[in-house]
Amino acid sequence: MSGREVLQVEELTRSFGGFAAVADLSFHVEEGEILGLVGPNGAGKTTTFNVVTGFLKPSGGKVRFRGEDVTGLAPHALARRGMVRTFQHTRVFSDLSVADNIRVAGHLRERGGIWRSVFGSPGNERSAVQGRVREILERVGLGALAGNRAGSLAYGEQRILEIALALAAQPQLLLLDEPFAGMNESESSAAMDLIHRIRDDGVTVLVIDHHMQTMARGCDRLVVMDHGLKLAEGRPADVVNEPAVVEAYLGAGSDVTAPATVAQAEAVLDVSELDVRYDRVRALRGTSLTVRRGEIVALVGANGAGKTTLLRAVSGLVPVTGGRIELLGRNLAGVSPVARVRGGLAHCPEGREIFPRMTVLENLLLGAADREPDASASELEHVFRLFPRLEERTSQFAGSLSGGEQQMLAIGRAVMSRPKLLLLDEPTLGLSPLLAREVAETLVRLNAGGLSVLLVEQNAVLALAIAHRAYVIENGRIALAGPAAELRNDESVKRVYLGA
């Protein structure tokens, strides 16, 4: 490594409203290295990426590329200087052929504006471009698919095409945004090999991903972020063992009181051999789990393992391709999401989906839309007992609540329908440790009142502290199951998150 710094990020800050998604972040990328920027969901990685590549303006700080201050330049201007990025959600020109995708992306390699386009001679320009298209496609291994429509490619191939598109712009620094998302283990190690080949051809690479295993294996150096801050920086082997990194990935909060254990009761939810596929990705492969009456069951696993998909399948929001779901002994095949709610299910999705332009009270009443007006009065009382803070704010717009309060409102609304089973997706995401603990304690209280809970949670330590039983899911399969107290001390849980 020559030690020359290709990219320098200096005290970068980006706020949304009052919330700093990235705060005072500094790091650099050295020529010829593969630097990984890692961190759990919501850590501020993609925001950092978007600011560095010109898709967002920074609130403060500087970005230098090869010594030049490029802060706030438009993406195309950065691409012209040799800094090219890919996107988290696959972006290719899906209506064009694979070869035409590369041709379009070779814009910078060609010359001429509109005059030359009309009056210039197309002949030799065309053959030069064609040769280059072939060369790039051979290099990434898509040569055989040149004539296919990009949209018809398999998911993994589209992700490779995306990298090829970026290569066509001839970058000196290639920035990859979650290139391994949705890939299985062999696909992501093949993608990592490709990234190494690209580096060997002289391109410096900055890659972000939350998938610690692949990143630790493939990157020369890692920068770990959480809550917009840099937690650690250094060689992968050192970084994954730093306590701050372990806590960021597994979460804190093991001191929450665990609920009393429950006797063997009948199953509220019984999922067996569930299969779900999105287009070309198999999100769930023969997944089975059970939630018994009075239990909190935690479902933990790395990002993209299939946790949210499982919840969505149970509440009927994604079609199931195989297997069986039973709620209170009733087969849910063909039952609409609304009928499932009437049957005793409540789903509290990730990201605190509340209606920001409605008041707290209106939001809560929506949760009881099915009920008689006087019946909902007693539900309201119940919710306010659980969340006294919501009672103080009944006429306030939900959008003006703090993050923690919004989460309470979302849970409160779910509880308004008096469910038998509550599906909770990432309730502590983006909350401070204090608020996260408060949410956890509320769950324990709700559970003590007889509610069964299926909890999906990134903060594994917190989830395992309050759950009776837990399942660890990996690549759409249940990798491990058992009493939460046992899994709390199981090394393999750490492996799933950190690959250590």
Next chain:
Amino acid sequence: MRAASRAEGRLGSAERGGADLARTRLTWVLGLAVAALAIAAPHVFTSIAARHLLVLIGINIVLVASLDLLIGGAGLLSLGHAAFMGVGAYASALLVKAGQPFAVGLGAGLLAGALAGLLVGLPALRLKGHYFSVVTFIVGIIITILMTNLVDLTRGPMGLTGIPFAKVDLFGWHHTFKTIVFKVGYYYLVLAFAALVLLLRWRLGRSRFGRALTAVKGDENLAESVGIATYRVKLTAFTVAAAIAGLAGSLYAHYTAFISPDSFTFVHSFDLFVMNLLGGAGTVAGPIIGPVFLTALSSGLKGLSPALAHVVHGTVLILVIVALPTGIAGGVKRAAEALRGRRR
């Protein structure tokens, strides 16, 4: 099905080259046939009314081909194209009435259209999607309101009358296109421009600039990230399209010899939009098929009572768009591909 399409991608280059050659030959044959038909048309349809329609179709082809640079090329749904035509028409008519030659009028129409396009595009193209379309729609209305109210310049709703016929003075050949009765000469003039603009559209589509437009249409963020200055590319396309619309306005003014704000309202903009979608946005043949089809449809319905004609007109449009979402040209292309696939 997926396996079949994969196999196609893996075809040997020799075989693919053969298919390309056959397709090129077919394109030439079809192109020459269309050109022959276009040249013969005024001698097949000899009535004044029919020849009048032929001239209007020609002018609409110029307009739709330029609009297609935006809609089919860059995915910019502009809903105010007729206003730029109007700007060109007024500029040309006023100058030629003041004694300038027809060629100067044509050039002025082109420049006035370009200038108007640039001025509208600068702010409007900062907006995306529906917002852009709504702004072009409103700007189109504002431009016709200006035409109505700048009475000193445009004579307002009374319009400009007595616009001189086109006089051409070319290497000692003089001709005045007296279009009221003798339509054939002017038809060929319009046809020449239509051919020129179609050629331009085709060349642009296959150039670096055209690929940049395709990228903008496909995914603007991705286009930016590979180094395409999307705003500038869109502004260039918008200005060029408006310039050609201005030229079409000039051709129109010296044909009808009378223009008023009513000729360039959003109704005409919307017609052009429908012609583009119906013919097939982003295809070479679309800008020809759309104007021909819509003009033939409305004149075919002339025999019906106006109310019924409107209902039938609307129903046919809806049916065509539902059945052929990529337009007539797109539908034909797909059918041909399916046929070829089956034969193999």
